[in-house]
Amino acid sequence: GQSLEQPSEVTAVEGAIVQINCTYQTSGFYGLSWYQQHDGGAPTFLSYNALDGLEETGRFSSFLSRSDSYGYLLLQELQMKDSASYFCAVIRDDKIIFGKGTRLHILP
Amino acid sequence: EAGVVQSPRYKIIEKKQPVAFWCNPISGHNTLYWYLQNLGQGPELLIRYENEEAVDDSQLPKDRFSAERLKGVDSTLKIQPAELGDSAVYLCASSSSGGEETQYFGPGTRLLVL
Numbered sequence: 001g002q003s004l005e006q007p008s009e010v011t012a013v014e015g016a017i018v019q020i021n022c023t024y025q026t027s028g029f030y031g032l033s034w035y036q037q038h039d040g041g042a043p044t045f046l047s048y049n050a051l052d053g054l055e056e057t058g059r060f061s062s063f064l065s066r067s068d069s070y071g072y073l074l075l076q077e078l079q080m081k082d083s084a085s086y087f088c089a090v091i092r093d094d095k096i097i098f099g100k101g102t103r104l105h106i107l108p
Numbered sequence: 109e110a111g112v113v114q115s116p117r118y119k120i121i122e123k124k125q126p127v128a129f130w131c132n133p134i135s136g137h138n139t140l141y142w143y144l145q146n147l148g149q150g151p152e153l154l155i156r157y158e159n160e161e162a163v164d165d166s167q168l169p170k171d172r173f174s175a176e177r178l179k180g181v182d183s184t185l186k187i188q189p190a191e192l193g194d195s196a197v198y199l200c201a202s203s204s205s206g207g208e209e210t211q212y213f214g215p216g217t218r219l220l221v222l
Contacts, residue, residue, distance in 0.1 A: 030209075031209055033209045033210070041215070042112075042199065042213035042214060042215050042216060043151065043199070043201075043211075043213045044213070045210050045211060045212070048209045048210060050209075087150050087151075089150075089209075091208060091209045094163075094164075094208060095153065095156075095164065095208070096153070096208050096209065096211065097153075098150030098151050098152070099150050100148070100149055100150050101148070101149070101150050
């Protein structure tokens with residue numbers, strides 16, 4: 001199958017840490033990407049994992065476990081501007097398949 | 109460096125009318141994608157080009173949708189005739205060849221079919 005599962009909404013407090021999970025069921029899996037999309041804006045690439053482990057880019061980190069078909073995006077020191085939708089996307093056989101997205105709400 | 113350019117940004121048409129969207133990818137990006145995004149959903153691939161060749165159009169509703177990338181740079185996506193259910197955001201993205209994990213998206217065209 002090609003299903004991707006991620007929570008539809010997550011709420012966190014400014015300054016805190018939040019983790020957005022993504023599980024996938026797909027054959028031919030190659031890697032997992034994460035994108036951010038603000039309301040009315042275009043999706044913007046955040047990170048990519050092809051190998052197990054943690055990739056860190058500033059306040060954002062992404063993790064992948066191929067054996068568990070699972071990954072997550074970790075956002076630290078949350079800022080109000082991080083309020084957006086976050087999509088995990090599976091790279092499979094030269095295709096990219098996006099999840100339905102997780103809407104992140106940040107409370108002051 | 110200029111990003112992916114799309115036009116128009118907004119389009120309102122009546123059902124059964126034709127509509128066309130234009131995309132100019134990032135310079136040097138051989139791969140171009142057209143996506144459809146409904147409200148609250150992730151982008152869904154319609155077609156992918158490698159240079160001027162459509163290498164994946166399996167999700168393109170070919171009875172009413174068509175696309176072209178004649179010179180391997182700009183691309184046009186057309187709907188004829190449009191239906192009410194076509195109302196959505198149409199996103200264009202580009203990447204380097206083999207770099208599908210890192211795509212650069214344009215601002216999209218918001219289509220409303222009345």
